[in-house]
Amino acid sequence: MAPYRTAITRSVLAFYLLSLLWRGYSHLLPGQLQQPVLSKLHYDLSFWAVRMSGIDGWLVQHTWAGSLFGWILITLCVLSMIFIRRRGYIIPFSMGFFLLAVVYNMYLCHSAHYLGGMVVLSVAFWPRRDEHFELLWDGMRYYACWVYGTAFLWKVAIGSMFQWEAGTLTFKANLAEYLLHNPNNTLAHIYYFFLQHQWLLNVGHKVVYLAEGAFLIGFFTRKYDTLLIVMAFFIFISIYLFSDVFFAELLVIIFPLIPAKGWQKLSGMIPFINRAAAPAHQP
Amino acid sequence: MHIQEGKTYLGILKGRSKRLYYAVVVFAVLTLLVNASRNEITPFFVWSMYASPARVTDTFPVYVLEYNDGKTFLAPHTWKDHKRMMFFYTIDQYCVLKDNGNKDPDEEHASHILARLHINNPTFLPSLYPSATDMQAYPAWLKRYMQANMGEHIDSIKVYRKWVQFGNDGKVNVHRNELLFRG
Numbered sequence: 001m002a003p004y005r006t007a008i009t010r011s012v013l014a015f016y017l018l019s020l021l022w023r024g025y026s027h028l029l030p031g032q033l034q035q036p037v038l039s040k041l042h043y044d045l046s047f048w049a050v051r052m053s054g055i056d057g058w059l060v061q062h063t064w065a066g067s068l069f070g071w072i073l074i075t076l077c078v079l080s081m082i083f084i085r086r087r088g089y090i091i092p093f094s095m096g097f098f099l100l101a102v103v104y105n106m107y108l109c110h111s112a113h114y115l116g117g118m119v120v121l122s123v124a125f126w127p128r129r130d131e132h133f134e135l136l137w138d139g140m141r142y143y144a145c146w147v148y149g150t151a152f153l154w155k156v157a158i159g160s161m162f163q164w165e166a167g168t169l170t171f172k173a174n175l176a177e178y179l180l181h182n183p184n185n186t187l188a189h190i191y192y193f194f195l196q197h198q199w200l201l202n203v204g205h206k207v208v209y210l211a212e213g214a215f216l217i218g219f220f221t222r223k224y225d226t227l228l229i230v231m232a233f234f235i236f237i238s239i240y241l242f243s244d245v246f247f248a249e250l251l252v253i254i255f256p257l258i259p260a261k262g263w264q265k266l267s268g269m270i271p272f273i274n275r276a277a278a279p280a281h282q283p
Numbered sequence: 284m285h286i287q288e289g290k291t292y293l294g295i296l297k298g299r300s301k302r303l304y305y306a307v308v309v310f311a312v313l314t315l316l317v318n319a320s321r322n323e324i325t326p327f328f329v330w331s332m333y334a335s336p337a338r339v340t341d342t343f344p345v346y347v348l349e350y351n352d353g354k355t356f357l358a359p360h361t362w363k364d365h366k367r368m369m370f371f372y373t374i375d376q377y378c379v380l381k382d383n384g385n386k387d388p389d390e391e392h393a394s395h396i397l398a399r400l401h402i403n404n405p406t407f408l409p410s411l412y413p414s415a416t417d418m419q420a421y422p423a424w425l426k427r428y429m430q431a432n433m434g435e436h437i438d439s440i441k442v443y444r445k446w447v448q449f450g451n452d453g454k455v456n457v458h459r460n461e462l463l464f465r466g
Contacts, residue, residue: 026365027432033369034428037420038376041411042389043396046325051411102325108368109376111323119326132303135296139307142292147330150318154331169337176343176447177371179455181357195453243333246364 001137002130004263007274008137009084009125011266012255016097016118017077019249024070030059030103031066040109047106056103073100084276085128094122117147117253124256141256145218145228148235148253152213160209167205167242168198174244194242201242208238218257225257232257342458346374347443350429366432373425374442378463380418387412422466441465 023029041047050056059066076093083089101115120143124136155161182188194201211231217224232254239245267274297304317327348356348370380387390412397405430437446459
């Protein structure tokens with residue numbers, strides 16, 4: 001993967017940039033939260049540490065500080081895309097993104113995993129040496145398998161896997177709001193069909209779980225990585241349509257599953273994506 | 284460098300870079316410990332979404348946000364999906380606090396856990412969880428945030444918790460309607 005480090009870094013960071021811009025559009029960046037009053041810290045010690053340090057208060061209660069933080073994060077992301085080996089950009093970017101994820105979850109009042117994959121993945125771009133990048137990037141592939149593999153194992157261990165009507169109950173709990181507000185559109189009628197044939201929801205629910213379980217294969221072989229990418233999209237679309245959760249940002253975990261051939265092809269199609277920027281003048 | 288076949292990832296890592304090897308091992312061990320305790324500590328995540336059996340019920344709560352006397356806040360899907368996040372998760376937290384006597388149940392639980400660790404009445408704990416004063420300020424914040432997010436002047440808001448049931452045809456019927464607050 002080392003020959004494609006530039007292409008990988010730029011593609012993944014472009015994903016981060018899109019996420020940041022999308023969050024800006026959606027009014028989710030700390031400076032846009034209008035001095036929130038409620039928060040939920042659960043028992044996450046990182047949340048506790050950030051609250052006790054007072055950093056979250058600075059970012060959300062002072063609009064200028066939150067806005068500055070957002071712009072710095074976007075600037076660091078762009079600079080890291082241009083100067084891919086400059087640790088002075090990527091390391092502060094990763095740390096800032098971690099802080100963004102913590103503050104977002106605290107004031108969202110929910111420990112959401114939307115940004116979980118992105119919090120971990122950018123660390124792969126820290127090493128100066130390409131050899132070390134390749135090793136960490138390979139580790140991220142295992143982490144991608146861990147995310148969905150353990151999601152499956154937890155369902156087996158805690159019991160959701162063996163609750164037949166879990167599909168229908170989850171669907172009803174998450175789609176009730178949509179059906180209340182949109183009772184007559186085409187999608188609502190499709191949903192009514194599923195509610196009249198609930199076994200389809202229950203079987204589909206288990207199929208999605210098995211698709212998560214398929215990621216465990218990734219710990220033993222790379223042969224099915226392309227299939228796992230397809231599975232990740234399948235899980236995303238299913239969760240979106242049948243649980244009303246738009247987990248688009250978690251799709252970042254498919255990047256480490258893309259084989260070298262894929263990066264080679266991309267570099268051929270868009271040559272500048274794998275062309276390193278000229279090193280800045282060093283006095 | 285190619286990742287060699289027949290060798291484990293950690294084996295290769297140890298051979299190439301001791302520092303990276305220890306960093307990855309520490310991350311993996313902490314992730315395993317956090318998973319064993321089932322208490323997430325960012326960035327050591329527990330990916331157990333939807334793992335617990337779903338609650339068996341025939342009545343489901345839905346939050347309805349009305350503004351400017353009768354308009355309903357609708358959250359369109361796809362690229363506008365994230366615009367609704369701060370509304371409904373925070374309303375849910377408001378309800379959790381309201382249903383628990385204006386206190387976060389997590390605070391009580393955290394207090395019990397700390398007491399087991401012989402940390403009694405920690406002074407920092409109340410600063411970690413919302414208070415009744417924060418709850419009182421919530422409707423005004425929701426109005427302020429809604430105005431900024433939607434780019435529309437908001438005169439008034441009403442938030443309802445509607446309990447809905449599904450008919451045999453799949454259609455939703457409102458079973459009970461509760462006004463949570465107005466602002």
